[in-house]
Amino acid sequence: MSKQSVWWPIPVESSRWFSEEERRVSRRYHDPIQRAVVLRSLSQGLGVVAAWGLIASRGPSVAWWWVVAAVLVALAVPRLVADAWHEFVHEPRFGESPVPPAAFAITTVGRLAIEGGLLTVAFALLQEVGARSIIGVACVAAAVPLASGLIGPRFVLMLHRVVDVPIEHEAHRHVAALAAAHRLPVPRLVELDKASFQGTNAYVTGQRSALTVAVSSRLLSGPDALLRHVVGHEITHLRHRHLLWSAAASSISLGLTVAGALAVTMRIVDGSERLPVLVMLAAVLSQPFRLLLAWLSRANERQADRDAMRYAPVAPELIKQLHLSDRPLLEPSLIARWQSSHPAPAERLEAAARSTRGTPIA
Numbered sequence: 001m002s003k004q005s006v007w008w009p010i011p012v013e014s015s016r017w018f019s020e021e022e023r024r025v026s027r028r029y030h031d032p033i034q035r036a037v038v039l040r041s042l043s044q045g046l047g048v049v050a051a052w053g054l055i056a057s058r059g060p061s062v063a064w065w066w067v068v069a070a071v072l073v074a075l076a077v078p079r080l081v082a083d084a085w086h087e088f089v090h091e092p093r094f095g096e097s098p099v100p101p102a103a104f105a106i107t108t109v110g111r112l113a114i115e116g117g118l119l120t121v122a123f124a125l126l127q128e129v130g131a132r133s134i135i136g137v138a139c140v141a142a143a144v145p146l147a148s149g150l151i152g153p154r155f156v157l158m159l160h161r162v163v164d165v166p167i168e169h170e171a172h173r174h175v176a177a178l179a180a181a182h183r184l185p186v187p188r189l190v191e192l193d194k195a196s197f198q199g200t201n202a203y204v205t206g207q208r209s210a211l212t213v214a215v216s217s218r219l220l221s222g223p224d225a226l227l228r229h230v231v232g233h234e235i236t237h238l239r240h241r242h243l244l245w246s247a248a249a250s251s252i253s254l255g256l257t258v259a260g261a262l263a264v265t266m267r268i269v270d271g272s273e274r275l276p277v278l279v280m281l282a283a284v285l286s287q288p289f290r291l292l293l294a295w296l297s298r299a300n301e302r303q304a305d306r307d308a309m310r311y312a313p314v315a316p317e318l319i320k321q322l323h324l325s326d327r328p329l330l331e332p333s334l335i336a337r338w339q340s341s342h343p344a345p346a347e348r349l350e351a352a353a354r355s356t357r358g359t360p361i362a
């Protein structure tokens with residue numbers, strides 16, 4: 001068994017695991033997406049600066065709705081353009097069917113409503129808030145990721161209209177055996193609705209009780225060894241309470257970001273200009289936390305991969321097929337690696353090969 005630390009990556013070239021053609025296909029798909037992300041963030045940043053300039057030029061008594069609308073437009077328009085491009089131009093180019101326009105419109109309006117509401121609340125707070133209430137506001141903000149991290153996955157199960165996997169399916173045996181190996185109660189095993197989820201994936205919800213393992217139809221009908229391995233990976237997340245730790249870490253990060261951004265904003269600007277400054281500061285302050293959370297997540301994934309290899313070993317070639325079926329970014333740049341919640345595909349394959357002392361297939 002490899003003694004590699006879960007905190008650090010195994011340095012490995014993606015060419016060791018993926019052919020030139022596989023990497024070329026991945027670049028063709030991901031390069032435009034990465035450019036779109038950079039352009040979107042840049043436009044949002046410039047948009048907020050422009051909104052700030054407009055608000056400042058109108059004097060201290062600008063109507064609240066005007067301030068909220070200016071910041072909301074600056075944030076939402078670049079994202080709307082990027083999302084529409086992704087759904088209706090980029091995905092169809094690769095043979096994926098675009099989301100129905102009605103669903104896209106509903107999601108967009110819903111998001112705008114939530115963000116508009118949050119900005120209005122932030123604006124109201126900025127008028128009223130004193131040094132003491134900053135802590136209160138930060139605590140309320142911190143409660144959001146904790147609640148959504150713990151309750152959110154249950155909603156995802158509902159959205160995917162999960163159904164119980166028939167009791168005669170082999171997967172039940174794997175789940176029971178793996179849960180026993182980790183001294184956990186046997187989780188409920190459900191299948192994600194085919195229409196709402198087409199990829200090859202699985203995830204888990206629950207803490208020590210009400211555990212659920214959800215697997216996609218494609219995984220359930222695929223090779224048995226792969227199914228067992230993926231279930232093994234997911235059960236490790238339950239065993240080590242990764243969901244809880246991640247939610248707690250996000251919660252602390254958001255609380256600190258909000259407290260820091262509020263405190264600095266209150267100090268450096270006054271009146272209506274506070275809203276765009278708060279948004280920019282929060283965006284900047286959240287970056288180091290995002291990198292830290294991604295680092296924590298990659299460590300959790302390495303641990304889950306490692307335990308899955310121990311309890312449910314599988315040929316790295318099968319894991320490779322699993323990765324390739326979901327269009328992964330095969331050659332992430334250094335910054336993409338730092339931002340990613342999962343180790344790079346080549347690293348995961350290398351770790352799998354080393355833990356079984358297998359020979360990688362070039």
Ligand SMILES: [Zn+2]
Pocket residue numbers: 233234237301304
């Ligand atoms: Zn995982």
